[in-house]
Amino acid sequence: MRTVEDAVGSVLSGAISAITQRSIFNRLGGLARTPVGQLGPVERQTVLKELEGSLRLFARGSSAELLAACDRVLSESTAPAAGGSQRGGGGTVGTAGIAGTGVIAAKGINKTFAVEQEKDIATARLEAWSEAVRIGLSKFTAVKVATAVSELARNIVFYAGKGTVELRAHEDERGPSLHIVATDRGPGIEPRKLEEIWGGTYKSQRGMGKGLLAVKKLVTDFHMDTVPGKGTTVTCVFRGER
Amino acid sequence: MKRSTAASTGSDGRSRASDQSLAIIQIRNCLLVSIQTELHDRLALDLQEALMERVRTAGARGVILDVSAVEVIDSYITRILNDIGKSVRFMGAECYIVGIRPAVAMTLIEMGVELDSVHTALNLDLALERLELLQ
Numbered sequence: 001m002r003t004v005e006d007a008v009g010s011v012l013s014g015a016i017s018a019i020t021q022r023s024i025f026n027r028l029g030g031l032a033r034t035p036v037g038q039l040g041p042v043e044r045q046t047v048l049k050e051l052e053g054s055l056r057l058f059a060r061g062s063s064a065e066l067l068a069a070c071d072r073v074l075s076e077s078t079a080p081a082a083g084g085s086q087r088g089g090g091g092t093v094g095t096a097g098i099a100g101t102g103v104i105a106a107k108g109i110n111k112t113f114a115v116e117q118e119k120d121i122a123t124a125r126l127e128a129w130s131e132a133v134r135i136g137l138s139k140f141t142a143v144k145v146a147t148a149v150s151e152l153a154r155n156i157v158f159y160a161g162k163g164t165v166e167l168r169a170h171e172d173e174r175g176p177s178l179h180i181v182a183t184d185r186g187p188g189i190e191p192r193k194l195e196e197i198w199g200g201t202y203k204s205q206r207g208m209g210k211g212l213l214a215v216k217k218l219v220t221d222f223h224m225d226t227v228p229g230k231g232t233t234v235t236c237v238f239r240g241e242r
Numbered sequence: 243m244k245r246s247t248a249a250s251t252g253s254d255g256r257s258r259a260s261d262q263s264l265a266i267i268q269i270r271n272c273l274l275v276s277i278q279t280e281l282h283d284r285l286a287l288d289l290q291e292a293l294m295e296r297v298r299t300a301g302a303r304g305v306i307l308d309v310s311a312v313e314v315i316d317s318y319i320t321r322i323l324n325d326i327g328k329s330v331r332f333m334g335a336e337c338y339i340v341g342i343r344p345a346v347a348m349t350l351i352e353m354g355v356e357l358d359s360v361h362t363a364l365n366l367d368l369a370l371e372r373l374e375l376l377q
Contacts (some may be wrong), residue, residue, distance in 0.1 A: 020280040118282050125314055141347035143314065144352065150316040196365035198353075208285070208321040214353035 001035040004028065007073040015066055016058045023126040024054045026119065036074060036176045044074055054126075057133050057142075062183035079108040080099040082143075124165045128180065135176040137240040144218045145178060145238050151211040152234055158206055160186020161188055177220070177239040185231035190224065194226070264289050266296055272373055273297065274366070276308040286322040290329055297333045304373035305330045308366060310341025320355050327360035335363060338369040 025032040031039075031047055039158050041049070051070050055063040095238050111131065128149035132142035134212075143188050149165060156163035163184030170177045189197070196202035202209040212234070216222045219236040226232040266287070267274045273296055284318075293305055307323065309315065325372065327337040337360045350357065365368035 017313070019280065019311055019313065022279075118280070120279050129314075136278065140345045140348055143343075144349050146314045147316050147349045147353070150314055151318075154316065154318055189249065208357060209316040210317045210353075213353055214317050217353055 001037065002031050003035050004039060004074065005032040006189075007036050007076075008047075008051065008070050011066060011069045011073055012059075013041045015062060016055075020054070021057045023122055026123050027054070027126065028175065032052060035058070036076065039074065047074065053130050053134070057130055066241050069159060110166060110168045111165040112164050114162065115153045115156045115165055118157060121157060124153045128165075128167055128178075131167050131176055132238065135171070135178060137178065137238060141238060141240060145180070146237065148215045148218050148238070149180060149182075151215050152180065155211055155232075156182060156184045156186070156202075156208070160184030163231075175240045177237055178233065180219075182234045183231070184233075188228040188230055188232055189226045190228050190230060243367075250260065256359070263292070264294060268296075268300055268302070270368065271300065271302050272304040272306055272370060273302045273305045273308040274298065274308065276311070278311045281319055281322055284323055286325075290326050293326065293327055294333055295337045297330060301334050302335055304336050304338060304369070306338045306340055306363075306366060306369045308341050308371075310343070310348075310365075313343070315342070315350060317355050320350065320357060323357060331359065336373065338363050338373065340364065340369045341365050 007026075009021060019157065028050055031188065039138060048067065048071060052063075052067055053121060055066050059066050059193075076163055093193065111127060116119065116214065117122055126145045129142050129146040132145040133139070139234075151167055156165070161184075163186065166179075166181040166183070168179040168181070170179060193202060197209065197212050200213055212224070215234070215236060218238075220239040221235075221237040222230065223235045245246065264275050264277065264279070267276075273307055275293070279285070283288075285307060296302065297305065305326070307326065309323075312319070327339075330337040339360045340363045344364060362368075363374070364370060
């Protein structure tokens with residue numbers, strides 16, 4: 001059976017990169033694997049809303065066209081409104097899938113993501129990117145935001161095992177800003193290691209050992225609390241130029 | 243419709259296979275890899291090994307990694323690219339990274355992260371041209 005991912009993928013392939021498509025489908029969660037025929041009107045709207053945000057970012061000029069094409073392929077065999085209650089297992093999975101992504105609306109809403117596996121790094125990165133663009137940060141700043149979140153999420157997966165990344169959008173007289181809070185209850189960082197990290201001499205087994213220093217250089221404000229044996233919290237702020 | 247689905251990241255077998263390994267394409271005596279998927283430890287190591295083996299068997303002079311589809315390059319990915327560059331250089335070939343996006347380049351500069359074990363070129367054509375000159 002043709003799933004949302006198949007249908008939307010057929011429209012998007014060639015227009016946006018495979019990596020971006022995968023990130024979009026990751027964001028859709030269970031909805032991406034729901035057969036188009038079992039998609040209720042509410043779920044269809046959710047899918048389109050997600051796509052709209054992502055396409056504005058990645059397809060730029062052709063986003064309206066692509067969105068209309070996605071709308072068409074999803075309408076081809078969408079269940080009528082009355083059929084909503086007769087949805088099978090697919091619909092239930094879909095509903096669970098949107099619970100986390102449904103809270104994207106007005107400014108000032110916080111979003112928190114659990115980070116545990118490598119695929120969560122990509123999800124956190126894309127979320128950060130779209131959030132940065134949504135609140136009006138420049139395209140270049142959005143890439144910096146995504147890179148910083150990538151570094152922080154990677155640190156969580158590599159060294160703490162699991163943790164969370166929180167995004168908070170702010171707006172004040174100086175313009176929009178995005179606050180990123182990465183928290184884990186991992187091993188923390190020993191003072192001596194910390195000295196090496198900030199001195200740029202630290203070398204890790206798996207990465208470059210320069211992730212934290214890199215984040216610090218990218219952001220407007222940076223703050224880190226780390227307690228050996230207890231965990232680490234990194235708070236940083238990206239501010240838009242106005 | 244069917245054709246384009248196969249090229250997408252749909253649930254068909256072909257794209258799932260590409261999650262586990264990256265295709266290495268030979269153009270004259272250069273090896274080309276287009277990075278379209280998330281690089282992680284296992285995949286990067288497999289790619290590095292496969293490239294070194296292919297450099298040896300094909301007698302390749304250059305390896306070109308196309309990252310034009312990669313929207314974010316962080317310090318971890320940079321390390322992977324540098325490691326591949328180093329190992330290829332040990333084999334006597336040169337490694338070119340092509341298609342780095344402007345925003346990605348700006349970010350890497352600000353982070354103070356170096357891509358110093360590889361060459362870079364704007365696109366595939368220019369990388370091939372420069373590798374040709376090495377003859």
